[in-house]
Amino acid sequence: MKLNRSLFSFVLLVLLQxxxxxxxxxxxxxxxQSIKRPSLIVIGKVxxxxxxxxxxxxxxxxxxxxxxxxxxxxxxxxxxxxxxxxQFRVEELLKGNKTARxxxxxxxxxxxxxxxxxxxxxSPRFRYLLQLSLLNDAEEYQxxxxxxxxxxxxxxxxxxxxxxxxxxxxxxGAIPVTAENxxxxxxxxx
Numbered sequence: 001m002k003l004n005r006s007l008f009s010f011v012l013l014v015l016l017q018x019x020x021x022x023x024x025x026x027x028x029x030x031x032x033q034s035i036k037r038p039s040l041i042v043i044g045k046v047x048x049x050x051x052x053x054x055x056x057x058x059x060x061x062x063x064x065x066x067x068x069x070x071x072x073x074x075x076x077x078x079x080x081x082x083x084x085x086x087q088f089r090v091e092e093l094l095k096g097n098k099t100a101r102x103x104x105x106x107x108x109x110x111x112x113x114x115x116x117x118x119x120x121x122x123s124p125r126f127r128y129l130l131q132l133s134l135l136n137d138a139e140e141y142q143x144x145x146x147x148x149x150x151x152x153x154x155x156x157x158x159x160x161x162x163x164x165x166x167x168x169x170x171x172x173g174a175i176p177v178t179a180e181n182x183x184x185x186x187x188x189x190x
Contacts, residue, residue, distance in 0.1 A: 038131035038168055040096035040106075041188065043177060046124040047105055048087035050146040052159060054080050083111035085146055085159065086122050088130065094189055099134075099163070107164045109135060120167055120174045127177040129185050132165035 057080035061073045086108045090100055100106050108130065110120050122128060135141065138161035147156045167173040172188065175181050 038095065038133055040100055040132040040165060041094040041129065042088070042090045042096070042100060042106070042132065043092040043094065043127060043129050043185075044088050044090045045127050046086045046122045047089045049122075049124070050085045050087070051149045052082040052085050052109060052141075052144050052146055053149070054082060054143070055145045055156070056143075077113060081113055081149075082141075082144055083109050084114060084121075085109050085164075088122075088128075091127070094129070106132075107160070108132065109141075109159075109164050109166050111166070122174065129175045129177060129181075129188065130165075131168045131170065131173050131188070133168060135161050135164045135166055138162055 057075055060075060063071045063073055065071060087105050088108045089105050090102055093100060093102055108122075110122075112119050114121075141159055141161040141164070144159050145156045146159050148154050172184065175185060175188075177185065
């Protein structure tokens with residue numbers, strides 16, 4: 001009998017420690033909602049890809065060696081490269097407000113260096129289901145420019161952070177529309 005009470009007390013203590021307080025649960029819930037809830041779920045294809053850069057960091061310097069030779073020192077990509085911007089043509093709107101509609105092209109930013117292993121890369125050859133939210137830190141991206149680093153002399157354009165989306169950092173944030181993913185896509189639809 002005494003052993004049962006001790007066991008019961010131990011189990012109760014473990015359970016009480018693992019249950020967050022109501023205040024913490026509410027804060028977690030609000031944070032999770034802002035992070036994990038998509039404001040837009042769309043199916044479509046990539047129509048163009050651009051690079052998002054800090055233009056003021058793109059300048060190189062010239063170093064003069066003791067021999068008089070000049071060597072151009074280029075900036076490191078981590079200094080100027082912010083991420084990849086995809087122009088994504090919406091074929092179907094599954095969830096969202098009036099900011100997007102079928103047939104429209106939206107801007108989707110995937111932040112980070114291109115050679116990072118855990119980064120989402122979208123191919124223009126495939127259709128994708130994307131779960132998106134609007135870019136949170138619009139002011140941080142205000143002075144950044146869109147350009148094609150493969151053709152640096154091409155025209156640059158300003159990023160409009162107020163209409164730029166980011167893919168949710170969720171395993172289902174970007175799903176190729178394939179037969180293997182049909183069931184998962186149907187679950188997200190409903």
